[in-house]
Amino acid sequence: MGDPYCWGVFREEAHSPGRESDDAEILRLAAKSLEARGFQVELRDPDELARASGHARPRAIFLMCERLPVLRELASWERDGIVAVNRPSAVLDTYRERMIARFARASVPFIESRSVATSGEAATAPVPVWVKRGDVHNTQDGDVIFAEGQAAIARALEGMAGRGIPRAVIQPHVDGDLVKFYGIGRPDAPADAPPWFRWFYHKGQRLAGHRFDEAALARLVCRAAEALGLEIYGGDCIVTPGGLVLIDLNAWPSFALFRDEAGPTIGAYLAARFRESAP
Numbered sequence: 001m002g003d004p005y006c007w008g009v010f011r012e013e014a015h016s017p018g019r020e021s022d023d024a025e026i027l028r029l030a031a032k033s034l035e036a037r038g039f040q041v042e043l044r045d046p047d048e049l050a051r052a053s054g055h056a057r058p059r060a061i062f063l064m065c066e067r068l069p070v071l072r073e074l075a076s077w078e079r080d081g082i083v084a085v086n087r088p089s090a091v092l093d094t095y096r097e098r099m100i101a102r103f104a105r106a107s108v109p110f111i112e113s114r115s116v117a118t119s120g121e122a123a124t125a126p127v128p129v130w131v132k133r134g135d136v137h138n139t140q141d142g143d144v145i146f147a148e149g150q151a152a153i154a155r156a157l158e159g160m161a162g163r164g165i166p167r168a169v170i171q172p173h174v175d176g177d178l179v180k181f182y183g184i185g186r187p188d189a190p191a192d193a194p195p196w197f198r199w200f201y202h203k204g205q206r207l208a209g210h211r212f213d214e215a216a217l218a219r220l221v222c223r224a225a226e227a228l229g230l231e232i233y234g235g236d237c238i239v240t241p242g243g244l245v246l247i248d249l250n251a252w253p254s255f256a257l258f259r260d261e262a263g264p265t266i267g268a269y270l271a272a273r274f275r276e277s278a279p
């Protein structure tokens with residue numbers, strides 16, 4: 001790349017409830033690692049992007065931001081030839097209802113999910129269930145709610161409607177061991193940046209200890225990430241006696257437990273990706 005000048009974009013604070021510093025830290029570590037590889041890196045808040053005029057734009061960008069206007073702006077930068085990881089379209093596809101539609105189209109096994117309007121239809125479902133806002137992931141209390149009865153479902157939907165959230169997704173509660181995972185890369189990644197995958201049991205649960213095939217988890221997650229076009233991702237899966245149930249996939253998580261390892265791995269991946277895409 002002639003001018004290895006790139007930007008890292010922080011997540012909007014409202015999208016990092018309780019993990020603002022963890023989210024910022026992994027972006028800084030990735031930036032440091034990119035710098036060590038000869039890139040010039042600047043970190044920006046998402047609201048600074050709209051103000052960047054043409055000549056001040058970087059050649060490549062890596063991003064944790066998730067809001068629609070910024071993603072739209074970055075998609076237009078991509079059309080101008082600026083490389084972006086994750087791609088804005090992939091981040092947009094993690095919006096819950098879009099994600100479910102993508103998985104269905106790509107035949108990626110995912111937890112049974114029903115989309116509903118938050119007002120105007122009385123939604124009932126065999127309980128217990130989880131009621132989740134249909135667009136962005138958890139940003140505040142009331143975005144992801146466990147409901148044990150029909151009244152609780154109605155209350156959850158009403159609360160969302162009251163906050164101007166028009167659609168929700170209802171999923172059955174799945175019993176089992178909750179596994180969190182992190183991934184970096186893609187199946188056709190550059191040879192010097194092979195795919196990286198780690199999982200761990202979410203803290204604070206009483207484990208049933210159901211056995212599972214770790215390679216099958218990696219394969220499932222990799223397929224899911226590919227269906228959305230995500231290159232840096234994380235998510236949640238439940239291990240049940242009957243197998244693995246994927247319940248969520250998020251763009252560029254905090255990588256908190258693996259930060260020291262993930263930072264340089266992301267840096268190496270971005271460096272390879274940006275060089276590969278150099279004009």
Ligand SMILES: Nc1ncnc2c1ncn2[C@@H]1O[C@H](COP(=O)(O)OP(=O)(O)OP(=O)(O)O)[C@@H](O)[C@H]1O
Nearest residue numbers: 111130137138144171172173174178236247248250
């Ligand atoms: N269907 C389900 N069965 C069992 N537990 C669930 C289910 N859906 C969600 N959960 C629990 O709620 C948590 C948050 O759900 P989910 O990952 O879908 O939302 P999120 O918006 O990405 O929130 P977070 O940022 O906390 O991961 C999960 O980690 C899990 O503990």
Ligand SMILES: [Mg+2]
Nearest residue numbers: 235236248250
């Ligand atoms: Mg999640």
